[in-house]
Amino acid sequence: MNELSLHMLDVAQNSLSAGAANVRLSVCDDAQGIRRLSVEDDGCGMSEEMLRRVCSPFATSRTTRRVGLGIPLLKMAAELTGGGLSIESRQGQGTSVEARFVLGHIDCPPLGDMGGTMQLLIQQRPDIHFVYRRSVPGGGFELDTDELKTQLEEVPLDHPDVLAFIRQFVNEQEKQLVEVHE
Amino acid sequence: MKSLAELKAIREKARDSVVMRKENPNNIRVVVGMATCGIAAGARPVLQAFVEEVARRGLDNVIVTQTGCIGLCRLEPIVEVYVPGQEKVTYVKMTAEKVAKVVANHLVNGVVVDEYAIGSAQ
Ligand SMILES: Nc1ncnc2c1ncn2[C@@H]1O[C@H](COP(=O)(O)OP(=O)(O)OP(=O)(O)O)[C@@H](O)[C@H]1O
Numbered sequence: 654m655n656e657l658s659l660h661m662l663d664v665a666q667n668s669l670s671a672g673a674a675n676v677r678l679s680v681c682d683d684a685q686g687i688r689r690l691s692v693e694d695d696g697c698g699m700s701e702e703m704l705r706r707v708c709s710p711f712a713t714s715r716t717t718r719r720v721g722l723g724i725p726l727l728k729m730a731a732e733l734t735g736g737g738l739s740i741e742s743r744q745g746q747g748t749s750v751e752a753r754f755v756l757g758h759i760d761c762p763p764l765g766d767m768g769g770t771m772q773l774l775i776q777q778r779p780d781i782h783f784v785y786r787r788s789v790p791g792g793g794f795e796l797d798t799d800e801l802k803t804q805l806e807e808v809p810l811d812h813p814d815v816l817a818f819i820r821q822f823v824n825e826q827e828k829q830l831v832e833v834h835e
Numbered sequence: 836m837k838s839l840a841e842l843k844a845i846r847e848k849a850r851d852s853v854v855m856r857k858e859n860p861n862n863i864r865v866v867v868g869m870a871t872c873g874i875a876a877g878a879r880p881v882l883q884a885f886v887e888e889v890a891r892r893g894l895d896n897v898i899v900t901q902t903g904c905i906g907l908c909r910l911e912p913i914v915e916v917y918v919p920g921q922e923k924v925t926y927v928k929m930t931a932e933k934v935a936k937v938v939a940n941h942l943v944n945g946v947v948v949d950e951y952a953i954g955s956a957q
């Protein structure tokens with residue numbers, strides 16, 4: 654995968670499969686040049702046994718193929734830059750996945766179309782409460798679907814104009830953030 | 836620069852045209868595989884193109900949804916089209932560029948785009 658936002662989309666799909674009602678995504682760059690991607694959910698969580706196995710490409714609860722790829726791919730991508738991955742999970746409570754990328758490393762993929770990722774997550778499950786938080790040293794922004802809902806009143810989140818807005822909003826905020834803080 | 840204040844304008848504009856999309860058995864369903872295999876092969880721009888093209892044409896009888904792994908990872912991105920009363924059609928190795936043709940020919944005019952469908956597109 655050549656964009657970090659594609660990993661975010663993929664990891665968040667696990668949260669949707671886990672029956673989460675709240676999914677919090679974040680991309681935070683620190684002053685030391687580490688980019689932390691995280692996806693936290695309040696879904697069904699994993700057993701300790703599953704949690705131990707989840708980083709090997711053979712752990713999956715899916716039935717169409719016997720290997721799960723999402724987490725191992727993200728782990729590999731992060732480690733390739735000198736970063737790493739950690740997962741915390743409690744059965745019945747939720748899961749949080751964090752990947753650390755070293756920004757200056759040549760193998761660090763660009764963030765990419767994070768607006769598209771949020772747009773399609775919300776399109777798929779407008780009933781879930783999503784929060785996307787983005788920060789760099791000295792600035793940041795947030796997209797919170799509860800806040801959007803308040804503004805929209807009876808107009809649904811998956812209205813085409815709203816979905817187009819979400820993608821543009823996130824990508825424009827991202828562009829401005831990078832310009833201002835470079 | 837987009838700001839949340841713009842949502843008010845969207846709300847005013849959309850308010851009159853908001854028709855609740857009831858679960859209608861006559862709806863056409865477009866299902867895009869969005870497991871890791873699909874996403875890695877380029878499913879996100881394909882799904883995006885369907886969402887945008889269906890909205891642009893105002894096709895309110897078409898529901899675009901996502902699913903997990905369809906089980907044919909090497910043919911991803913995969914899109915299944917369900918037209919009520921007809922057999923499912925599976926499009927494989929889809930790209931955003933191919934979407935407009937599927938929407939125009941299949942979803943609007945009811946003619947399957949054979950060249951992209953499984954069997955001939957492999
Ligand atoms: N957020 C989560 N909540 C609960 N279980 C999870 C979560 N994330 C991962 N898992 C468990 O770990 C397994 C492996 O996840 P992974 O993303 O690597 O593969 P997959 O989702 O099964 O398949 P793929 O990602 O290749 O489409 C999942 O099948 C699921 O059982």
Ligand SMILES: [Mg+2]
Binds near residue numbers: 664666667723724871
């Ligand atoms: Mg997965």
